Amino acid sequence: MNDLLFQSDRTRERVNLVSRTDFEQPLSPDQRRLLELLQRHYGAEHTVTLRELAQRLGTTPRGVKQLVSELRNTPYCIPVCASRSAEHGGYFLAQTHEERRHAAEVLIRQAQAMVRSASTLLDQQELVDSLTRMLSVVQEGVSR
Known part of the structure; x- marks a missing residue:
């Protein structure tokens, strides 16, 4: 499922962010790939580790952190979160x-x-x- 429910005080809608092309500021190919991976990880109990994201994206942990920062700072209110929990540490989309x-x-x-x-x-x-x-x-x- 490529739909991502994202919301803020200004918007609440279900959109397919990965396949959308009508963005004012399009996501880069790397940002789209990261978003595709994160869309399988909704909620703090369903994280994906930094190491796994780096391997799947073919980049370094620092590169993943940079992409996460970029996604958080897009105008699309993508709720990328991180957990440092020993049991569920990693990145996820807020639910x-x-x-x-x-x-x-x-x-x-x-x-x-x-x-x-x-x-x-x-x-x-x-x-x-x-x-x-x-x-x-x-x-x-x-x-x-």
């Missing part, structure tokens, strides 16, 4: 709002750690200015 929320919390904690690191390199005003610019970009994305 519930709770899975999306948990994945977002992990990403936010990572961003906070990066900001703490940046604060050692910039004075307070430079950091505030940079974060303000970053937040305006986020707000622009939300209003799309």
Whole structure:
């Protein structure tokens, strides 16, 4: 089944993302291949490991992480999540709002750690200015 249910506050629809060609910003062939693999892994209990994705895509773990980041940042609200659980560690497509929320919390904690690191390199005003610019970009994305 190639249908992917993706949703946000703005949209809720079932679409066949892999075969669609009418995107404003088409997915790259590698992004499509990753999405095809992930569509078999809905929910936190049905993950696929980074190693398996790298093998199936013929790339490195770093290459998979880059593709995951690219898919997350498309305008299509593709809910790619990661789990570090010992039992179910790997990537999956979120099936519930709770899975999306948990994945977002992990990403936010990572961003906070990066900001703490940046604060050692910039004075307070430079950091505030940079974060303000970053937040305006986020707000622009939300209003799309």
